Amino acid sequence: MAARCISAAAFFGLFMLFLLPVSRGIINIGNGIGMVVSALIVLVLLFWNKFSTFIGHCWEKTFGKFFLSILGIILAVCVIVAVIISIFMIRAANDRPKDENTTVVVLGCQVRDGAPSLMLSRRLKAAYDYLSEHQSVYVVVSGGKGEDESISEAQCMRDWLVGNGITPERIFMEDKSVNTEENLSFSKAIIDEKGLPSNITIVTDGFHQLRADILAEKSGIESYNISARTAWYLLPTYWVREWFGVLYYRLF
Template structure:
């Protein structure tokens, strides 16, 4: 049983280190690495700490602290589970035929899309080819380390895959998911494209995108890109934090 308890955080540590092999380091995998290391240390040293507490006459204090720690970890994992179920449901909300798509930007490295942006471009391509009358908003500004805006790169790659440039509207001002949605909505209104939108983004990102879209008066549906498995741990955990922050502070 003890080996199993140690095996789980050890496997988790490998999972959270994996994104680093492709240069992905963010608060998501830092938090996951820290948690797994803590659990490994706690699993390995808890018996020793308990014996020392008992010898020093502080066993009651030790047990109280252990219960509090266990409760916090349980609450955290339960909260993550609740959000994960909601993320899965949001990622599977199939859009009606031919409604406009909003492709949310992600990091561009120089002139080339990052792994998750490639996934979103691929999902947008499939949707637009399956719905030849649908328009598309390529959304995303130019950030640090990007030679061009994310929107321009999205449009270029879609055109290179056979999507007519006439079907792609450019939103190149945004610097966050909230701005992606808000500025894209302005384009939909300007071109009389209605208030229904197929949001093209990673599965884990669909829930927060749908919340933000509803705040802007849009009716969102999901065109979900399959997140690259080698970066999923970092991006998923970061999204759990972003969802919690959105609920807490709006």
């Protein structure tokens, strides 16, 4: 009983962790699924006797046994797929460039009141650290202007990098893209046009690197990765969301 109560408290904490980004207006399939699953587990643990009795009654019936068997298989497959994708996500997040024969591409993120959002500022910091250590490397900042943004994400990133000491001559702007796929394909066009190294190093959040790699591969781009740190309270939501994003782009 004590173990179930402790487990229920842990999963309730996980529920609250998925709920936390909602206070910042972040609602997506990641925290939606996360809240539903963690809430269901809490209820099962708190009402374990009633739940186990209900399952026992279902198992006594042919249809119930069939339904529970199929449900168990589906749940097992989901867990296995999530674990496998997570392993590849971790590997992609740590696939750093081997040398300086690369062009950095910073993927855009939301701009708030003309300034980088928390997530974008961390991507810029990761790009700045690498560019400061490798003075011969050029960078493409990639991101268009959303309806709720006063300037393009590319312009915001360029201004931030220049303001922090990266010379303007090293920075190229791609300010037309509206998603990751366009970020990469439009940036590749600029890289080809300017004669920059064709191997690119993608700067984005660690959870996003695998999907970016998949899209880069589809565009014929060889890529490495530099990962920005994601805020702890956002990571579970975006990590779960990426499971679905990776599956979609792998299947379609």
